[in-house]
Amino acid sequence: MKWIAAAIGLAGTMCAIMGGFQAHKPVEIVITGDIDGFLTPCGCTVPMTGGIMRQATLVRQLRKSAEVLLLCNGAFVLGRGKQDDLKARSLAETLGALNVSAINLSPEDARRGIGAVQEIQNLTDNSLVCGSIRPISALPIRTTAVAGPILVGGVSAHPANIALSMGTYPIPEADAVRLLLREAADRSLMPALLLDGSQADARDLAERFPDLRLIVYRSTSDSPLEAEKIGQTLLVTPGQFGKSVIRLSVDGAAFSGYQVVRLNPDLKDDPLTKRFMADYLRSLDASGLLEEMVRRPSRAFAGSKTCGTCHKEAFNLWAGSKHSRAFGSLEVQGHAHDPDCVRCHVVGLDLSKGFRSRQLTPGLAAVGCESCHGPGKDHAARPHAVRLSKAGTEMCSKCHTPEQSPGFNALTMWAVIRHR
Amino acid sequence: MGPILPPQCRPSFQATVLSVEQALQGGDFATAAERLRLLPTASITVEWDDSNAPSAYRDLYKKSGDAAMAMYKHLFPFLSFQSAKAGQANPDIKISFEPVLAKPPGSNLPASHVGFWSEDPAAPRLDFVIGLSRGAPLKASQETDVYDDVAYCLGMYFGLADAAFESSSMDPSDLPRLTRTGVSGTETSAVRRNMQVVEYLEDAVKNHARLLAVQPSLFLDPLVINSQAVQGDQMEFNVQLSNHGDGPLAFNLFPDCGCTIVTPPGVIQPKAMRLVNIAVDTAAFITGTTKHVAVYTNDPHNPVSVITLNIKIQPRYRILVPLGDTFNIPDGGMKFPLYLIPAKGTTLDPVSATITGPLDAKVKFSPWQGFLPDPEMNEGPKARKGFKFEIDIRGDIPTGRRQATLQIFTANADFPDIAYSINAQKGIVALPDNVQMGSVGAVPKSVRFEVTRPGPPFKILGITSNSRNIEANVVPGTGPNTYTIEVSYNGKAHSGELLAAVRVKTSDPKQPVIDVSVQAIVQ
Numbered sequence: 001m002k003w004i005a006a007a008i009g010l011a012g013t014m015c016a017i018m019g020g021f022q023a024h025k026p027v028e029i030v031i032t033g034d035i036d037g038f039l040t041p042c043g044c045t046v047p048m049t050g051g052i053m054r055q056a057t058l059v060r061q062l063r064k065s066a067e068v069l070l071l072c073n074g075a076f077v078l079g080r081g082k083q084d085d086l087k088a089r090s091l092a093e094t095l096g097a098l099n100v101s102a103i104n105l106s107p108e109d110a111r112r113g114i115g116a117v118q119e120i121q122n123l124t125d126n127s128l129v130c131g132s133i134r135p136i137s138a139l140p141i142r143t144t145a146v147a148g149p150i151l152v153g154g155v156s157a158h159p160a161n162i163a164l165s166m167g168t169y170p171i172p173e174a175d176a177v178r179l180l181l182r183e184a185a186d187r188s189l190m191p192a193l194l195l196d197g198s199q200a201d202a203r204d205l206a207e208r209f210p211d212l213r214l215i216v217y218r219s220t221s222d223s224p225l226e227a228e229k230i231g232q233t234l235l236v237t238p239g240q241f242g243k244s245v246i247r248l249s250v251d252g253a254a255f256s257g258y259q260v261v262r263l264n265p266d267l268k269d270d271p272l273t274k275r276f277m278a279d280y281l282r283s284l285d286a287s288g289l290l291e292e293m294v295r296r297p298s299r300a301f302a303g304s305k306t307c308g309t310c311h312k313e314a315f316n317l318w319a320g321s322k323h324s325r326a327f328g329s330l331e332v333q334g335h336a337h338d339p340d341c342v343r344c345h346v347v348g349l350d351l352s353k354g355f356r357s358r359q360l361t362p363g364l365a366a367v368g369c370e371s372c373h374g375p376g377k378d379h380a381a382r383p384h385a386v387r388l389s390k391a392g393t394e395m396c397s398k399c400h401t402p403e404q405s406p407g408f409n410a411l412t413m414w415a416v417i418r419h420r
Numbered sequence: 421m422g423p424i425l426p427p428q429c430r431p432s433f434q435a436t437v438l439s440v441e442q443a444l445q446g447g448d449f450a451t452a453a454e455r456l457r458l459l460p461t462a463s464i465t466v467e468w469d470d471s472n473a474p475s476a477y478r479d480l481y482k483k484s485g486d487a488a489m490a491m492y493k494h495l496f497p498f499l500s501f502q503s504a505k506a507g508q509a510n511p512d513i514k515i516s517f518e519p520v521l522a523k524p525p526g527s528n529l530p531a532s533h534v535g536f537w538s539e540d541p542a543a544p545r546l547d548f549v550i551g552l553s554r555g556a557p558l559k560a561s562q563e564t565d566v567y568d569d570v571a572y573c574l575g576m577y578f579g580l581a582d583a584a585f586e587s588s589s590m591d592p593s594d595l596p597r598l599t600r601t602g603v604s605g606t607e608t609s610a611v612r613r614n615m616q617v618v619e620y621l622e623d624a625v626k627n628h629a630r631l632l633a634v635q636p637s638l639f640l641d642p643l644v645i646n647s648q649a650v651q652g653d654q655m656e657f658n659v660q661l662s663n664h665g666d667g668p669l670a671f672n673l674f675p676d677c678g679c680t681i682v683t684p685p686g687v688i689q690p691k692a693m694r695l696v697n698i699a700v701d702t703a704a705f706i707t708g709t710t711k712h713v714a715v716y717t718n719d720p721h722n723p724v725s726v727i728t729l730n731i732k733i734q735p736r737y738r739i740l741v742p743l744g745d746t747f748n749i750p751d752g753g754m755k756f757p758l759y760l761i762p763a764k765g766t767t768l769d770p771v772s773a774t775i776t777g778p779l780d781a782k783v784k785f786s787p788w789q790g791f792l793p794d795p796e797m798n799e800g801p802k803a804r805k806g807f808k809f810e811i812d813i814r815g816d817i818p819t820g821r822r823q824a825t826l827q828i829f830t831a832n833a834d835f836p837d838i839a840y841s842i843n844a845q846k847g848i849v850a851l852p853d854n855v856q857m858g859s860v861g862a863v864p865k866s867v868r869f870e871v872t873r874p875g876p877p878f879k880i881l882g883i884t885s886n887s888r889n890i891e892a893n894v895v896p897g898t899g900p901n902t903y904t905i906e907v908s909y910n911g912k913a914h915s916g917e918l919l920a921a922v923r924v925k926t927s928d929p930k931q932p933v934i935d936v937s938v939q940a941i942v943q
């Protein structure tokens with residue numbers, strides 16, 4: 001009896017030391033989320049950051065020296081098309097292979113339908129968590145997951161969105177958080193929340209529920225370099241487009257060692273994830289998505305070579321530019337059937353008379369004259385009767401977006417391609 | 421007047437430059453020559469003292485340090501590095517190691533490195549100490565940590581101030597590093613300019629030139645900007661940079677996002693003011709975003725300041741579908757509404773609309789106003805104004821799940837067409853329609869899929885598989901509208917790609933079988 005009493009006493013002391021939580025050896029936590037379909041870093045400028053292959057490398061690298069838990073705040077993709085499904089599958093495969101501990105079910109992922117959600121469950125060993133909807137008999141989703149010394153819950157600030165997509169009823173955010181806190185207290189685990197909500201939502205919850213130890217929120221900004229803390233609640237976000245992940249340490253009493261890890265090119269591609277990506281590209285090739293593209297009616301194109309017969313100086317300038325090799329660069333990288341990429345590397349992918357394939361429309365397999373000036377076949381036939389509009393730097397921003405061309409300076413680059 | 425120092429110039433470097441200039445101004449050329457010796461030189465002696473480092477790590481650390489110096493040599497070919505022997509009287513830099521460094525004030529992490537300046541000719545000019553352990557919990561310093569620390573040390577020696585953002589060599593963070601960081605463009609320019617300043621002062625001392633010692637002083641307003649925008653707006657903000665000092669103020673603005681464009685670097689004369697422009701393209705954001713712009717200057721008291729931009733962003737338009745995104749089409753077909761709600765002040769008049777894809781559907785639209793919720797934006801029912809699109813899907817579509825796209829063409833040049841995906845489902849479907857098991861090994865694994873029809877109930881009469889390694893069964897208790905099927909892999913397939921088909925027999929004579937493919941990579 002003395003031995004039992006001593007053991008109970010010791011356990012009580014340990015609980016007191018660890019602030020009421022189970023003692024646990026320190027573990028590392030890597031937090032990702034809001035990949036939004038950016039499986040690979042995309043763009044025309046280097047160095048690009050992000051990509052799931054680098055993310056996987058990072059996790060495996062850290063696991064060489066420590067126990068690492070991986071948490072994901074959802075939003076695999078933003079759209080609901082076939083390509084989104086293929087992307088989400090590759091990401092789920094990657095996270096599953098990395099033994100992800102918990103994935104928050106986001107409205108974007110739920111909107112792709114119950115089959116898509118089931119697929120994430122299949123590929124990640126049922127790692128989805130969602131406390132924001134009433135249970136669905138056809139597709140059980142846990143409300144919480146135990147990850148080392150923490151209890152991870154998934155909650156949405158917009159539960160109606162998820163409920164509508166999954167054919168069930170929403171649970172108000174505050175009720176879902178209360179259930180998480182109660183379970184965490186019962187199990188002496190540190191409550192951590194994967195939140196489908198903004199920084200403002202996270203701050204509000206941290207103030208209303210001071211027992212929460214960690215809130216991972218969603219943001220369209222980059223991750224702050226310093227973590228925000230409200231009371232004892234740490235507020236973090238992995239940012240958007242999978243450009244960085246958050247790294248933390250936890251020992252059963254507190255989170256520490258907040259770090260934003262940019263996924264820069266020094267992190268080599270993970271071989272297994274590379275294989276998933278190769279599968280993804282093969283599936284894209286087979287899916288014929290380019291042929292299924294939604295196209296607007298348009299006039300006919302002439303091709304840059306035709307333009308060059310009169311506009312020789314402009315043609316020569318273009319022929320020496322990267323624009324003239326834009327589609328070739330995609331072919332080299334294996335993305336020549338990827339609508340996400342092809343639209344900015346050819347002429348008129350979204351137009352009825354625009355690019356189809358290198359074989360069918362060889363004159364349009366580049367960023368050509370008509371990418372900016374519009375279809376020119378009529379102009380080529382009757383140059384003085386049909387005039388094409390002049391183009392300015394505003395055309396650049398259609399493809400050189402902040403995410404695809406970070407740091408792109410239209411004025412500087414305009415000087416390079418300017419012609420009469 | 422002396423040369424203008426570059427932005428991101430370290431206060432200690434500026435103080436030394438000022439002391440040389442003050443001596444020159446007073447005609448004290450001996451003191452000027454003495455102070456000049458404290459400035460960085462292109463031929464650097466480095467003492468590498470790894471006697472405190474564990475023997476197993478010494479070689480790794482040395483290689484990392486050499487690699488950082490090689491990176492500097494590559495960027496600045498005019499530099500040369502010589503090794504100083506241990507105990508040599510006056511190396512320019514001494515790099516040594518200590519087990520754990522003290523925590524800097526206000527930090528809960530031990531310092532990863534610390535640098536001490538000395539004006540004693542018998543001591544190293546910069547005594548730089550690297551922690552052998554760092555982080556919380558403490559971990560042994562790795563190759564990347566030492567590389568980054570030595571790069572930081574060199575930046576410090578050449579007069580670089582700490583960076584505002586990570587991903588450059590002057591990031592002062594004490595956390596363990598996972599990758600090597602490089603010297604940014606701003607830092608490269610600053611090192612070159614600092615070395616030009618040193619050369620200029622050397623000539624001035626040699627020629628006994630009299631220089632006027634001056635210093636700039638920055639006033640920056642505002643440091644935080646809160647604003648609102650409609651998605652796609654090009655937001656422009658002006659920030660006032662004033663120079664209250666008596667020397668020219670050099671500045672360089674550096675945003676943390678490609679969506680932000682800033683005024684190019686410049687110089688503000690003493691007692692002058694300039695408005696600098698920061699433009700943010702909000703096209704990629706909805707709801708809101710926070711961006712930062714670092715302002716690097718040569719003000720010794722404010723080498724780096726950070727402007728924060730908080731922008732609340734309202735979407736340009738919303739598409740609201742009260743019935744959800746997936747429609748179960750009964751035999752007679754169905755009609756459903758979809759609403760296009762432009763933001764206030766945005767003209768987004770539809771010109772035409774069409775449905776593309778494998779659905780026999782028609783669409784017509786008309787102006788609309790009424791009450792609707794927008795759950796995604798957390799808005800309950802409220803008065804909205806826009807256009808109602810009535811989509812009419814005919815009932816004789818094939819069974820299964822189809823995706824089509826509603827295309828709305830508008831008169832707005834910025835949004836000439838808006839596309840929206842519609843999922844239509846008829847009859848019994850498998851969700852997902854092909855089952856991916858991912859990577860499997862030599863142990864059994866199970867995954868699930870649903871066979872569902874929201875309309876009349878149906879029965880599953882049997883399930884077969886064409887693979888000896890794959891078995892499928894109905895999960896008991898499911899049905900009669902939605903059945904869960906569990907697919908089990910027995911862990912016995914050869915490595916490579918596993919392809920199988922599961923055939924579900926149903927009681928519906930129109931759809932007697934549903935075929936579902938099963939795929940896995942066997943490791």
